[in-house]
Amino acid sequence: MQKSLNINPDKCTGCAQCELACSYESEGVFNLSKSRIKVFKFHDEGRFVPYTCTQCSEAWCQQACPVDAITLDLATGAKIVNDATCVGCKVCTIACPFGTINYIADKGVVAKCDLCGGDPECVKVCPTNAITFVDANWTGLDKMRNWAMKTDSGSQASA
């Protein structure tokens, strides 16, 4: 059974453990700017929102890529960037309306959440279970995918 990240902002305390773990797992350094998950802090509302790729099914990034560098990991359902194939053209970074695929200038390629191959570090370190990794069919999970419906240019999510 495929699993997905389930994010519950109500439980997030803004501790940034997920960002540090992501940065270390994916880039080998503790650098918040290298994290593929970002905790948005809305201080006016006292609210913290962890935010990353939803691995959407008709992925904009994957469809826009001109060199087939973004592929589907059949085991996890993640859309994976192949660093050796990516030329760094950045078209995916403007095509993805969620802003969850980003150009890493010092590597010359783009990067996005790859679900750590099926065992996400952000989930492991989250002390409040604000980020969990659950059965993809779990009802109520698709909150971020519903954003896709609202944000979508139309048919991509519905066709």
Place this chain on the structure above:
Amino acid sequence: MKYVIIGAGPAGVVAAETLRKNDLSADITMISGEGPYPHSRMAIPYFLTGRIEESGTWLRKNEDHFENLGITIVDGCVSHVDTAPRKVTLDEGQVLEYDKLLIASGASPLRPPVPGLDRPGVYHCWTLEDSRNIVQRAAPGSDVVLMGAGFIGCIILEAMLERGVNLTVIEAEDRMVPRMMNQTAGDMIKKWCLKKGVTVLTSTRATSVDEAGGKLSVSVDKGDAVAADLVVVATGVKSNTGFLEDTGIKMEEGILIDDNFCSSDSNIYAAGDCAKGREYGSDSWVMHAIQPTATEHGRQAALNMIGVPVTYQGSLSMNVLDTAGLISASFGKWDGVGGDHAESIDQDNFRYLRLEFDDDHLVGALSLGRTDRIGCIRGLIQRAKPLGVWKARLMANPNLVAEAFVGLSQ
């Protein structure tokens, strides 16, 4: 059902794959004018730098990809299309019959009316063949003139600098990337290029290319002629529709398509750079020669051809450009629609962001020196609901675009 696709660029390839995914028994033939391995023009700058081999430009990396999908690729150029009976004739005389035809023939570089552009050493930067010619001439220390400081001119600038050439850019308009950047951003890109050692001549027209002393010589309307070993002409593109002239298919710059990608002939569809379709959020028809539009067109046109009705919401203009390390992007109505705008400028660090609003909707944006979560700008523009409290926050600080998107999506 017999489907024929003219063109094997991103629109054609995505359409062929979508047809196959939705119709296992379809007979699909794709006509490629540039060899058996469909490739991406977007990747050409990286081929010029030597970062990738030719195979790195292929749209699909597996040599057998199309064969495995049962998609036949025919190499050739189309000489004409007959609408009754329905057939496509290639230059070599081969005839392909179709039930539904997709025209995804792309665009070609415009050749400005400057005498001497047919001389050896003057190239466009459009095909792999062009790139091979450019690579051969752009030796370290050679003099290179780029005619046109648009998207293509800028994106190959870094490739040229990496090869160690002396570079002069000639642009007729008053700023760099005039169709993608406003004066402020265009001037910042120019300043960046000057710092990199590039000679930038804006508001300057090339008047002729001649041969003098074993080199080329580019005459301009202001100042001295510029010597060159290589001239690259990148002054815009036009749709490839010449082979349709006697068909009666309605055209205006490109093939006019309705919101289901159908041309004025009910069996002929069009997608990508050769098509003129709805612009996002408006009742205008536009030709957007950009990768995201090509793939969206290709996919949705194919669904309509199969009989899955998909209504197109329109193409959002968007571009991202890396000019020798300075990354710029433009979205939608970046030059405004007469509503409010918000601007953040940091000249010293080459950072700029400008947002354009229509009432409390975001309709366009320009950015420079920023890559972080930039896709959220698209998300905000294509959001149906108003910005609410975020309008005032963005007016005060446009850099909060990602926060606005996430905040509004909760």
